[in-house]
Amino acid sequence: MAALGDWDEVAAFAASLPGTVAGTYYGGPAIKSASSGRPVVTPSREPDSFCLHLDLDHKAMLLDVLPDRVWQTPHYAGWPAVLVRYGPDDGIGEWIGRALELAAARPRARAR
Template sequence: MSQALDDWPAVFAYAAGRPGATEGRYYGGQAIMAEPSNRPVLTGGREPDSFVFHIDQDHKAMLMDLCPDRFWQTPHYEGYPALLVRYGAAEPIAEWIDRALELAAALPRRKGK
């Protein structure tokens, strides 16, 4: 992956093409869901320079510690298994998207929103 993931259409297109990813809706917005769990992995965000990355609390804390300029949160996401990711270079975001799809796919199936 050499293309920068510098906006929602680029992130969405990359993630939609990954194994186990399906396009869906989450709270009314465009989302990438993991199959077979039907769990959200990526959603568009309210922040103009970021998208929402759904991941467990342990990975969330690690990513925010490792790269706080890329992975961050507003008070809205505190205590919730999601964080904001600033658009930019493809690596390591693409790797984390792939990993999040794997993690979400292994969870029990979620009923539709």
């Protein structure tokens, strides 16, 4: 698996997964589930990180299991998204796939 060293690499990997589409989320770029329109990954304003959209249970587990790679700011506390530091794939690609499955299983997002 390729490195996920910056937003372009993360977006390219996520966009290569079946069932994804490039779009926007709160005015910024995003890779979303094609079936639900829900975000899977988005860039972060935090340096050297991207945002992975998961449910709260998976988020809590990742924060516990990968504390050197996965983190959050107070902005993300209580929200179903976690920050992931750019770097080698080392399993993060599988979590992007899981985020896609979770996004696809949710009802279609309402238009804003």
